[in-house]
Each structure stands twice: as structure tokens, then as C-alpha cells.
Amino acid sequence: MTCTHLDQIHDVVPSAAGCEDCLKIGGHWVHLRMCLTCGHVGCCDQSPNQHATHHFHETGHPIVASAEPGEKWRWCYVDLMFIK
């Protein structure tokens, strides 16, 4: 099985220095994920608000990358798989 959504990712710059939705509501996050379609920075599923997953459900943007220093992986929400 391969991910067919790689044509939906672009060279993006992070939208914020932290989870932009948590920054708006004063929330906190555990880890950060960046949407590779639009650059939205959201928090991971271990975070209370899970904004990265919410962003996928709202926009359909399929692929996020870890925004944590030293982490290089990407994840496709549609295929539920890591992408090399």
C-alpha cells in the first residue's frame, strides 16, 4: 500500500511558532504537527485539543509532518500510514 496524496503537499512555512489554535484559546500542547498542504501548525493526539487532527477533518488536508526538532516523519490521515 502506498500513499497517493503526495501531490497535495507543498513547500510550506509553519503558520505559527506553536499550535495556532491553542495559542488563540490559551490551550497547551504536547507535540506539534505541521500540515504539509497549507502550513497549519496543530497539536498532536496526545494533546488535550488534538488540533492537527481537527484540521484534517475540517480541511481534508491529508498529510502532516512532525514539527518536533529532530523528528523527520510524515503521516497521512487518509491512509493512516507513515510516509518515508
Ligand SMILES: [Zn+2]
Ligand atoms: Zn495518503
Ligand SMILES: [Zn+2]
Ligand atoms: Zn492545539
Ligand SMILES: [Zn+2]
Ligand atoms: Zn492544512
